[in-house]
Amino acid sequence: MNLLKTFYVYFVLIFTCFFLLGCNTLEATGTDQGNKEGHSYHGETISFIVPFQAGGGTDVFARFMTPYFSKHIEGEPRVQVENIPGGASITGTNEYANSRPSNGLNILTSSASSHVPFMLEQSSVDYNLDNFTPLIGVPSGGVVYTKAELAAEGMENFLSLENELFYAGISPTGLDLVTLLSFEVLEMDVKAVLGYEGRGPSRVAFEQGESNIDFQTTSAYKSSVEDLVEEGRAVPLYSLGQIDENGDLIRDPQFPDLPTIEEIYMDIYGEEPSGAAWDAYKQTVAASYTLNKVIWVHDDAPENSKELLRNGMEKLIKDSNFSADSEEILEGYDTYIGDELNKYIEQSFSISPETKKWIIDYLQHHFDIDIKKL
Amino acid sequence: MIESAVEALFIVLDPSRLIYMFLGICIGVVVGLLPGLSGTVGMSLMLPFVFGLEPYVGMALLIGMIAVIHTGDTFPSILLGIPGTSGSQATIMDGFPLSKKGEASRAMGAAFFCSMVGGVIGGIALYLTIPFARPLITSFSSPELFMLTMLGLSMAGLLAGKSPLKGIISGILGLLIGAVGSAPAVPEYRYTFDTLYLTQGVSLPVVAMAIFAFPIIITMLTDKGSVSSHAKLQSGILKGVMDALRNKFLVFRSAVIGVLIGFIPGLGGSVVDWIAYGAGQKTVKDNYFGKGDIRGVIAPESANNAKEGGSLVPTLLFGIPGSGTTAILLGGLTLMGLEAGPKMLSADLSVTLSIVWTLVFANVFGALLCMILVRPISKISLVPGEKIVPFLLILLVVGAYQSTMSWGDLIVFVIIGLLGYVMTILDWPRPPLLIGFVLALPAERYYWISIERYGWEWITNPIVIVLACVIIVLLTGGTIMKRFSKDYENTGGV
Numbered sequence: 001m002n003l004l005k006t007f008y009v010y011f012v013l014i015f016t017c018f019f020l021l022g023c024n025t026l027e028a029t030g031t032d033q034g035n036k037e038g039h040s041y042h043g044e045t046i047s048f049i050v051p052f053q054a055g056g057g058t059d060v061f062a063r064f065m066t067p068y069f070s071k072h073i074e075g076e077p078r079v080q081v082e083n084i085p086g087g088a089s090i091t092g093t094n095e096y097a098n099s100r101p102s103n104g105l106n107i108l109t110s111s112a113s114s115h116v117p118f119m120l121e122q123s124s125v126d127y128n129l130d131n132f133t134p135l136i137g138v139p140s141g142g143v144v145y146t147k148a149e150l151a152a153e154g155m156e157n158f159l160s161l162e163n164e165l166f167y168a169g170i171s172p173t174g175l176d177l178v179t180l181l182s183f184e185v186l187e188m189d190v191k192a193v194l195g196y197e198g199r200g201p202s203r204v205a206f207e208q209g210e211s212n213i214d215f216q217t218t219s220a221y222k223s224s225v226e227d228l229v230e231e232g233r234a235v236p237l238y239s240l241g242q243i244d245e246n247g248d249l250i251r252d253p254q255f256p257d258l259p260t261i262e263e264i265y266m267d268i269y270g271e272e273p274s275g276a277a278w279d280a281y282k283q284t285v286a287a288s289y290t291l292n293k294v295i296w297v298h299d300d301a302p303e304n305s306k307e308l309l310r311n312g313m314e315k316l317i318k319d320s321n322f323s324a325d326s327e328e329i330l331e332g333y334d335t336y337i338g339d340e341l342n343k344y345i346e347q348s349f350s351i352s353p354e355t356k357k358w359i360i361d362y363l364q365h366h367f368d369i370d371i372k373k374l
Numbered sequence: 375m376i377e378s379a380v381e382a383l384f385i386v387l388d389p390s391r392l393i394y395m396f397l398g399i400c401i402g403v404v405v406g407l408l409p410g411l412s413g414t415v416g417m418s419l420m421l422p423f424v425f426g427l428e429p430y431v432g433m434a435l436l437i438g439m440i441a442v443i444h445t446g447d448t449f450p451s452i453l454l455g456i457p458g459t460s461g462s463q464a465t466i467m468d469g470f471p472l473s474k475k476g477e478a479s480r481a482m483g484a485a486f487f488c489s490m491v492g493g494v495i496g497g498i499a500l501y502l503t504i505p506f507a508r509p510l511i512t513s514f515s516s517p518e519l520f521m522l523t524m525l526g527l528s529m530a531g532l533l534a535g536k537s538p539l540k541g542i543i544s545g546i547l548g549l550l551i552g553a554v555g556s557a558p559a560v561p562e563y564r565y566t567f568d569t570l571y572l573t574q575g576v577s578l579p580v581v582a583m584a585i586f587a588f589p590i591i592i593t594m595l596t597d598k599g600s601v602s603s604h605a606k607l608q609s610g611i612l613k614g615v616m617d618a619l620r621n622k623f624l625v626f627r628s629a630v631i632g633v634l635i636g637f638i639p640g641l642g643g644s645v646v647d648w649i650a651y652g653a654g655q656k657t658v659k660d661n662y663f664g665k666g667d668i669r670g671v672i673a674p675e676s677a678n679n680a681k682e683g684g685s686l687v688p689t690l691l692f693g694i695p696g697s698g699t700t701a702i703l704l705g706g707l708t709l710m711g712l713e714a715g716p717k718m719l720s721a722d723l724s725v726t727l728s729i730v731w732t733l734v735f736a737n738v739f740g741a742l743l744c745m746i747l748v749r750p751i752s753k754i755s756l757v758p759g760e761k762i763v764p765f766l767l768i769l770l771v772v773g774a775y776q777s778t779m780s781w782g783d784l785i786v787f788v789i790i791g792l793l794g795y796v797m798t799i800l801d802w803p804r805p806p807l808l809i810g811f812v813l814a815l816p817a818e819r820y821y822w823i824s825i826e827r828y829g830w831e832w833i834t835n836p837i838v839i840v841l842a843c844v845i846i847v848l849l850t851g852g853t854i855m856k857r858f859s860k861d862y863e864n865t866g867g868v
Contacts, residue, residue, distance in 0.1 A: 054418040055705030063425055063709060081422065086780070087570045094570070124570060166827060193826045195559025195819050200694040200714075201639065208512040210827060220693070223715040328711050368560070 040075030041308060049100065049108045051092025053085040058111045061293055064329045068322050073312035089114045090124050097127035102298030104305025109295045112175055112288035119287055119351050120360060123372050132296035133306055134345050136313045137336040140292035141218040141252040142240040144179060145225060150212060151235040156268055165190040168202040168211035172367040178240055178288050179215045181281040182261050185273055218254050218331040238264055243286040247347055254332055276358040283355055286348035313337045382727035386735065391434045395732055398438025399740050406446025409587060410773015412459040412579045413443045413699035421706055429710045429725050436706050437732040440699055442740030444678040445489040452481045453755045455590045456766065460582035460644050461678040463808065464651035468663060468670025475666055478752050483614025484668055485675040486741040488625050492676035493737025495629040496683025501730045504719060507687050514638060517832035520820035521841035522638060523813045526645060528845045530806035532652040541806045548810020551576060558815050559822035571782035578644060580774050580783050581790055581811055587770055588791025589798040594759030611745055617668045624654060624669060625676045632677030636684025639694040645812050648805050650677030683733055690718045690726060
């Protein structure tokens with residue numbers, strides 16, 4: 001009897017171990033046959049690398065895209081999200097570039113936090129975005145807002161405030177960089193307090209008065225800040241804007257009533273903004289917002305696979321379900337594919353040596369950051 | 375609001391949604407039960423399935439799971455002395471000795487009952503704080519949060535046992551391990567030895583598993599014999615429930631502590647069981663905590679389920695996740711077309727209320743399910759140690775590897791495990807190390823922000839002064855009590 005019980009326990013334990021092993025994500029490493037000759041992805045599994053923890057914004061984006069990828073890529077492949085968190089997306093992107101076979105069965109999503117370090121050639125970056133083929137890109141946006149009482153006496157007065165403005169941010173190398181550069185262009189005196197855990201805590205800091213100028217990305221602004229604006233506790237100042245095909249800063253299509261910093265600058269200073277800070281601002285808006293997230297495949301993947309994937313994207317954006325459902329997740333922005341996407345990539349990531357040096361010096365001087373040590 | 379609550383009740387009780395809640399409960403119990411798998415893993419496993427689900431259904435699934443993880447995780451803590459998740463470590467302190475005495479069923483009966491009561495209190499607290507959440511949460515600015523982390527750290531002193539000095543050193547060691555990786559406020563990396571793996575720091579599940587489970591495994595091998603020295607398992611679930619009822623004020627106090635700590639964003643709810651345990655040790659008369667006192671099980675178990683209700687407040691209303699589990703829950707919300715924020719109280723109020731109900735029901739059903747499972751599962755404690763070790767090792771190694779899917783996890787697991795073993799041999803307390811580890815980042819973050827933002831002005835802030843007084847009373851009170859109570863000398867060991 002006792003023996004039986006012991007066996008029972010053993011059985012349960014063995015079963016549990018198998019269960020656990022089963023929990024491990026399968027890697028779609030792809031065999032040698034890969035996708036060399038097939039004319040479709042029929043019966044294949046595409047591994048979709050997300051260099052972030054499950055549940056974050058980029059992960060949610062990837063999981064949202066997955067069923068549409070399955071549906072529209074010829075052969076209806078299985079598409080499986082694989083999270084490789086670490087190093088603010090650099091670990092996973094490095095792994096994709098160096099360890100994943102370029103057989104067309106591995107795709108990657110990148111985000112602003114992989115774009116800016118690549119642009120600035122941070123030393124931990126071991127990938128080259130030029131070696132990837134972009135499939136689809138999506139923009140995002142942001143709005144800078146402040147306390148109603150500070151903005152009450154007009155923009156000119158607001159910009160000349162000294163020692164009064166506090167900004168709560170996360171890290172100067174992330175999305176905060178764009179906002180910090182916008183202060184620089186507008187020659188504002190803002191004390192940046194960095195180290196907050198995320199955009200949510202920084203918004204709470206604004207509400208409790210710890211900071212008095214803040215920014216939120218489009219969806220968070222709409223869900224959490226617009227109420228504050230209606231209650232009269234916050235006032236939007238400007239949207240961070242988008243970069244158009246000609247490389248010019250334009251108003252954010254989601255916030256057509258909010259000016260860009262270019263308009264504000266012309267209003268106050270009577271001339272167009274220029275100089276290194278302005279170039280750096282436009283460059284980072286392009287790499288962080290206009291191309292907020294991009295899905296890629298290895299450049300040396302089989303030509304046939306790349307063709308199938310690209311055709312899939314064209315079908316995908318014509319899907320009416322996609323455009324209806326994407327309202328929430330993609331914040332209502334249009335997606336970029338094909339030649340348009342290539343043009344934006346070319347424009348966003350080709351930074352001039354002077355601008356690059358200026359940004360690196362700016363980070364070194366204001367935040368004591370040595371980009372070569374990150 | 376009561377009308378909408380009744381409406382939400384009917385939504386939750388819809389049979390098609392109830393099925394999902396029970397599915398969530400079953401997964402939650404299994405994830406809690408298996409050492410090494412934490413809520414974060416459970417959530418990541420379910421995330422792919424919630425896409426496109428109706429919010430009520432998806433929430434029934436996810437909240438059903440979150441609610442009962444800290445019920446299920448009691449099994450390994452009591453039976454094997456290995457924490458089921460990082461939320462049930464304090465249960466080991468008294469639960470495991472009870473199990474050795476053959477009273478595992480009693481301990482589990484008390485634990486499940488307290489988990490249930492604590493969880494229900496958490497749900498009620500979530501409901502009651504909804505109208506006040508906004509002013510409450512915005513009243514904590516960085517200086518206050520910093521002082522709260524200090525309060526948490528001073529708890530390490532309470533848990534130090536016989537030698538305060540050893541406790542302090544252990545706590546500092548924890549702070550040191552917590553400092554590995556990228557600094558919270560300044561862009562620099564510490565102790566990463568040029569490896570990309572360490573830039574994220576060491577992960578909590580790995581440290582918690584290693585420091586508690588690793589030494590136990592070695593002891594199991596060296597001691598031979600099964601965990602329970604008594605050949606027969608006494609059936610004592612009811613006795614345990616009665617124990618809990620007799621200590622109803624302790625249950626309530628601990629649950630309130632759990633809710634409060636969960637509620638404060640950024641404090642790291644993972645030490646809530648230790649804080650409830652420490653507070654229980656301080657306030658319960660004639661206790662013999664650490665040597666198989668049932669009240670040492672009641673305190674942490676009431677708190678860790680109550681925490682979930684508290685931590686959902688900042689998560690749902692502000693989009694500030696209090697833990698890895700709630701961070702993924704936020705992603706789940708987005709996938710179902712919801713956005714955390716004030717709208718959860720207006721347009722999506724019914725979803726929020728359905729979460730409250732799910733929390734309450736899941737805690738009740740989860741506890742009942744666990745009570746049914748007590749008899750078959752407690753047999754594990756009769757299996758000879760050396761036969762169970764191989765399975766445990768596999769579980770723990772897979773669990774550690776799950777945390778970031780990197781080989782580094784395994785190396786860290788072994789190194790911290792050896793440290794834990796050395797500490798057991800030298801009789802150094804391990805709880806302070808864990809508290810130090812968890813609070814290292816928030817303490818540094820809020821200290822830095824306070825200084826950057828306010829200079830030294832913040833020290834004169836009234837709440838800061840009150841908290842400082844509480845800390846001083848706590849620390850000196852502890853020392854004075856130790857001096858005068860001779861009994862303490864014999865009981866405090868960890």
